[in-house]
Amino acid sequence: MRVLIVDDEQLARDELRSLLEEAPDVEVVGECSNAIEGIAAINRLTPDVVFLDIQMPRVSGIEMLGMLDPVRMPRIVFVTAFDEYALKAFEAHAFDYLLKPTDPARLERTLQHLRHDQAPQNLAALNPPSRLRQIPCWGRNRITLLKVEEVQYIASTPAGIYVIGPDGQERFTELSLRTLEEKTDFFRCHRQYLVNLDHIKEIALIEGGMAEIITDGDKVIPVSRRYLGPLKERLGAG
Amino acid sequence: MDTAFWETTGLVVALVQQMCVYLVVAYLLSKTPLFIPLTHATIRLPHKLMCYVVFSMFCIMGTYFGLRIEEAIANTRAIGAVLGGILGGPVVGLAVGLTGGLHRYSMGGFTDLACAVSTTAEGLIGGMVHLYLVRNGRIDQLLHPFRVGLVTLFAEIVQMGIILLLARPFGSALHLVENIALPMIVANSVGAAMFIRILLDRRTMIETHSTVFSTKALKIAARSEGILRSGFNRENSMRVARIIYEETGVGAVAITDRDMLMAFIGMGDDHHLPGMPITSRQTQQAIANNQVIYADGNEVAYQCSIKRDCPLGASLVIPLVGEDEKVIGAVKLYEPKTKLFSTINRALGEGIARLLSQQILAGSYEQQKQLLAQSEIKLLHAQVNPHFLFNALNTISAVIRRDPERARHLVQSLSTFFRKNLKRASGVATLGDEIEHVSAYLQIELARFADRLSVDISVPDTLKEVTLPAFSLQPIVENAIKHGTSQLLGQGHISISAATDGADLLLLVEDNAGLFERRPGGDGLGMNLVDRRIKNRYGDQYGVEVTCLRDCFTRIGLRIPMETELACAS
The missing domain is CATH 2.40.50.1020 (LytTr DNA-binding domain)
Structure with missing residues (x-):
């Protein structure tokens, strides 16, 4: 499983990478500190999974989804410290998400899920903006x-x-x-x-x-x- | 010749005597409200009517007081006619002259027609002078004793001419005029001039009266401004009572709430003591019925309810009305048994009560506003941004892995931050305290945005003791990060500085993002609250000032007065 981490905090990326690298079948192929770098990295590296922070400078994680080409859309796992609104949407549409600080057991469950379920996600349910600003x-x-x-x-x-x-x-x-x-x-x-x-x-x-x-x-x-x-x-x- | 001279002199004296009686009547009349409209040149119809009635009366009175001489009457009728014209204009002058003239005509004598015509003419002359001065915009010169005397002099000369023209036989007319011309001209001119003098005195008196009234009222209003706003308590009531006592000069002043005496100053303060329950029947009645009660000690008996030999002999009780027209207390003015209540102080009393009621009302409103702000701030403390909290914990958990020692420091900073939040939920803090609070917060944020954020704080030690509402600085810094530097793709920088600007403390928080937007409600809450609390406490010239150059910087300034005692007191 080739994984990309997109988060604007260095320590948060480090922490997640440390946790992910404990899994034998996970390869962290890159880290990005904002959504814009994230888009480029997704295009360049074509990861299987992106661990995506929601609150990021200028372009949020959700807004970034609207900028990705649906044809090359990797699976997304949202990561957030606290975002009531987004959490409700994740729960409602059975999206994978992680809370910061991340519980390793919870991460393991998420990875387990990713290993078995390769069906495309219905990201439209999260209402990423349909128009670019x-x-x-x-x-x-x-x-x-x-x-x-x-x-x-x-x-x-x-x-x-x-x-x-x-x-x-x-x-x-x-x-x-x-x-x-x-x-x-x-x-x-x-x-x-x-x-x-x-x-x-x-x-x-x-x-x-x-x-x-x-x-x-x-x-x-x-x-x-x-x-x-x-x-x-x-x-x-x- | 000698006899003629003495006759003339005698007539002058006699006429002047008549004129004096006449002026006494005028003086007495001037004490009645009837006179007030006469103290100014009249333009409006009801006033003109009044003018006509009064001066016609004087005109007729002048005839009655006259001296019969050779079947004619030496008189002071001209005063009424001329003044009627001068004050009321040509129409009133004509009417007064005609009325006086007709009355004179009814009394007969060989000059009856001549006198009737001449009196009418005199009224008209007065009216023409009025018209002339009004047309030339010199209405203020109408009531000028010397000018009026001259007009009357002229009018009397005209009258003598008319008598010579109309009265027959001419011989008698000539003889009469020789005899009465001088006395009448002198008596009428001087009389008219003095009449005007009386009018002017009366006007000055009315104006002085109202000036004294306004001055007192304004002084009380100015001196008591804002005292009761900070609370309707004994200390503030005493300050206000003292002001009323000093300005009105009444015997004593009391302020009560619904049950007890809050303040008393003046005569009888040996037994009227603040803190005593209300015993006066008048006060109880005034409070119960929301009614002004005046016991003048004459028609309405007044007796001090505490001590029989109390020097106070009259009282005026005015209820203080608060929210929803509810009576919250009363103001009492007293005069001693030896003195009468002046009308000024009676009228003032009611005005003062209204003034104080409004202040108390404003005060309770302000208090509620402050309570609200206070509870909002508590809410803000309780609601530490969960986003911040969980990110902080995430950061610490990452740091534990590689640098446990540093992680321990971060945990320390986090607890300092929360502890200060909880501890200072109200009141004031020193700038030093605020900086410590912000520093603890920034330790966490610097760890989170390690590679993207730098901060410098420059606060001179001399300013660290300055006080300000607690929790003023942190929300501003938090905003600068949340809506400023954390939205930057590149390096973020925040600088916090303090400086003095005149007598004010100026705190500046500047970020290099320049992304400030006025958001309605929502995220700006913290900053709005800081602004409101500062304005509530210190006034509208203080508070938060925002300068933003898009994509360049946002500078938030906090302006706070450096009156340390003021801040500590409340």
Whole structure:
């Protein structure tokens, strides 16, 4: 069982790792100190199980669930010191959770459960936000949380997904194009592009039923033939 | 010639005598409320009517008091007519003149028509002067004795002219005017001027009376402000009683609650002692019926219920009314047997009782507010953030594994924190105490966020003895971590400092997150409570001040006055 620990407190991570490593079949493949690092680590390491703290800076554990690609969703075990509201939801939907400080016997029961039950969890029951408020991005050596309404467009390249913000700068994000399309109002105008309709300055029609969008940041995005009709419709110009 | 001179002089003296009688009547009248509207130039109709009635009376009186001379009457009628016009305007002047004139006409004589016409003319002249001054916005100059004298002088000259014009035979008219012109002009001008003088004196008196009243009332209000707010007890009652006693100058002042004497000051304080039960029938009645009782010692007998030879001879009892119109006590003013109650003090008494009632009411409201804040803070103590508690325990359990010694220190800090929470559920603490409390809390948080949090505390030793409401600092620091640094992806820093700002202590808690948001209710509870407690205790100019630069810093300032005794006392 490959396990990832996401918790913003170093000692809490240490403690949990110590407890987990007592189990022979558990391998702790990584530790993250916030949800944003967590998303990246999940994408990179594809762990089987994530032990996820709920209260974390800027992006909570629950909010983080909404940012993960459902296709690559690992099993989640929630860890919390005290969160009445969340605990009720866990109980109601039979989610695995651990309380801090963690009782080793309780952890063992949870692991036992994980070893046998591989069925996907119905995380929707926890009501992770269905809309993104912010998109975690990696700039030069720092994490930024771009507000959704500030984003101009999103481009998918072989190197990854890039978010283009108000400054025109491209920032890498760990969120999948599918997640971004489903959880924002961005419009798919091309196989590789999502555009924020609020930032379109003009649409230039070019030969062959194609078009180009010019954003208010003067960036040019291609519109493919099959998306031009729906785009016009969305903009009420069809 | 000699005889004529003596005749004229005699007539002047006689007329001046008449005028004196006339002025005495005016003076006596001035003591009645009838006169009050006359002390100002009149504009409103009821006042004009009053003006007409009074001055017509004077006009007629002037005729009656006149001296019969050669079938004519040397008189002081002009005073009424001219003053009626000056005070009431042309219409009133005309009406007064006409009334006086018609009355004179009814008495006959060869000048009857001339006198009637001239009196009407005099009223009109007064009215024109009134109109002129009002139109020119100089209404305040109407009541000017010298000016009025001059107007009357002019009016009398006009009258003499009219007599010469209208009275027949002309010879007799001329002879009459030769005889009466000087005496009448002098007597009427001087009389009118003196009449105005009486009016002015009367006005000054009314105004002085009300000035004395307002001054006393304002002084009592200002001096007693806030005393009873801090509680309706014997000590505060005594302070208020002393103020009333000093300001009103009555014989004695007492304040009671429903059952006993709370304070007494003045004559008879040898046997009216605070703490004694109420024995006076008047007081019992006033409290039972919520009724002002006045025993003036004359019509309503007053006898001190404690001692027969008590010097006090009259009392005024006014109930004090608290919440829901319930009587909570009474204020009593006394005068000795040798003195009468002045109307000022009677009116003041009722005002004072209202003032005190309101203060007591405000006081009980404030007390309730404080109790509420007090119980809220207790609730806050009892409800130590469970999130903090379990995280602390989790941290300690992790530390035990690798550094038992450090773990023991952390357990120590945690118990210090809880112990201080429990111990100081109310009242005040020194800044040193608060810092210790916060330090214990921070030891745990620093362990939790080991790699992400740093704190510096800079509080000069000289300020450590300053007192403030207990539990003021910790909630602010807790907020700075919970909603500030713990929300940072990078390094968090908190600085706590204390400084003086004039006579105030300024505590600053600054984080480098800049994520402060005003949340309605909810999480801001701790900070709102701190703010409210400080404001309740010290006033609205103190409390919590927030400065926030988004994503940069949040600075919470606590402003507290450094009056150590004040804080210790309550």
